[in-house]
Amino acid sequence: MQKPDPETESDEPQEKTRGHLLSVESQEAAHDRDLIRSSLTLDPEERLAVLQDFVDTFWTPQHG
Amino acid sequence: MDEPRRPVRFRALLDALVDGGVDFVVVGGVAAVLEGAPISTFDLDIVYSLDPDNVDRLGRVLRDLEAVYVDPAGRSIHPGVEHLGRGGHHLLRTRSGRLDVLGSIGADQTFEVLLNRSHVRSIHGKTVRVLELEALIEIKEDVGRAKDKAVLALLRETLEQREVTE
Numbered sequence: 001m002q003k004p005d006p007e008t009e010s011d012e013p014q015e016k017t018r019g020h021l022l023s024v025e026s027q028e029a030a031h032d033r034d035l036i037r038s039s040l041t042l043d044p045e046e047r048l049a050v051l052q053d054f055v056d057t058f059w060t061p062q063h064g
Numbered sequence: 065m066d067e068p069r070r071p072v073r074f075r076a077l078l079d080a081l082v083d084g085g086v087d088f089v090v091v092g093g094v095a096a097v098l099e100g101a102p103i104s105t106f107d108l109d110i111v112y113s114l115d116p117d118n119v120d121r122l123g124r125v126l127r128d129l130e131a132v133y134v135d136p137a138g139r140s141i142h143p144g145v146e147h148l149g150r151g152g153h154h155l156l157r158t159r160s161g162r163l164d165v166l167g168s169i170g171a172d173q174t175f176e177v178l179l180n181r182s183h184v185r186s187i188h189g190k191t192v193r194v195l196e197l198e199a200l201i202e203i204k205e206d207v208g209r210a211k212d213k214a215v216l217a218l219l220r221e222t223l224e225q226r227e228v229t230e
Contacts (some may be wrong), residue, residue: 032218035102036225044098044185044194048074051097054104055071055161063106064069064162 072161075188077108077129080160082190084125087113089178089193091169091200096215098185099197101222103215107162111195112148113175114167119149122165129158170203197223 039047074094081088090098093105112122123145133141134155143154143165151167151174168174181199185192201219204212 032102032221033225036100036218036222037229039097039102040100040222040226040229042100045187047097047100048094048187050102051094051104052074055074055106058104059071059106061069064071064157 069157070159070161072107072163074108076160077158077163078187078192079190080125080129081110081122082192084121084128086122086125087115087118087175088122089175089182089195091166091178091195091203092164093215095195095200096197096219096222098187098194099183099200099222100226101197101215101219103218107164109164109166109169111166111169111173111175111178114149114151116149119145122148126156126158126165129160129163131156131158131163133157134162170206173203197226 039050042050078090088110089095090108091111092107092109093103094108096103097105112118123143126143126148131143133139133143134157135141143156148154148165148167153167154165156163156165169178178195178199179193182193182195185194197219201216201223204216204219
């Protein structure tokens with residue numbers, strides 16, 4: 001049986017992968033926009049408190 | 065001897081600097097957060113005035129904070145007024161966590177230059193100068209480090225969203 005020639009094979013799988021990556025990117029962009037909009041509703045003190053909570057949760061001596 | 069490492073306490077560091085009468089502008093990740101960008105950072109970066117009186121005040125605050133240089137060899141080297149007076153970058157560990165004390169950032173952007181590009185913010189009753197988002201973006205574009213590039217898209221999006229909502 002003749003092997004399929006990769007040069008003449010359909011681009012469909014690659015296009016699917018590209019489409020999936022674009023979809024992930026657009027989801028990430030939408031997520032970032034939601035985070036930004038949420039942050040912009042806070043005053044500076046509240047924004048600093050959110051950052052401090054992040055540090056308190058995720059800090060390790062490697063960050064220090 | 066290696067100093068103990070502690071998570072940063074943003075409010076304690078800002079309070080110490082303000083109460084000590086230090087003239088400074090908050091830059092870096094904390095400035096971005098105060099300006100509305102949802103990013104994370106584990107240290108506080110400031111640019112300070114190189115005026116000799118201010119350097120003296122900064123030196124006193126850093127002594128109170130038990131500041132030492134970040135040193136891979138684990139030595140306890142304290143920042144002296146003489147060193148601080150020369151500008152440059154002083155990457156420090158304090159009893160309230162990591163504090164980077166900078167004579168300038170980007171292309172020779174000193175305290176005096178950044179003053180005109182900063183907002184006054186009230187943080188828990190203390191008046192703090194914070195670098196504006198537009199300036200933060202420009203400086204990160206100029207510097208062009210990989211870690212800055214990663215955060216630039218988020219900063220630009222924040223600026224865009226802020227203009228839409230304001």
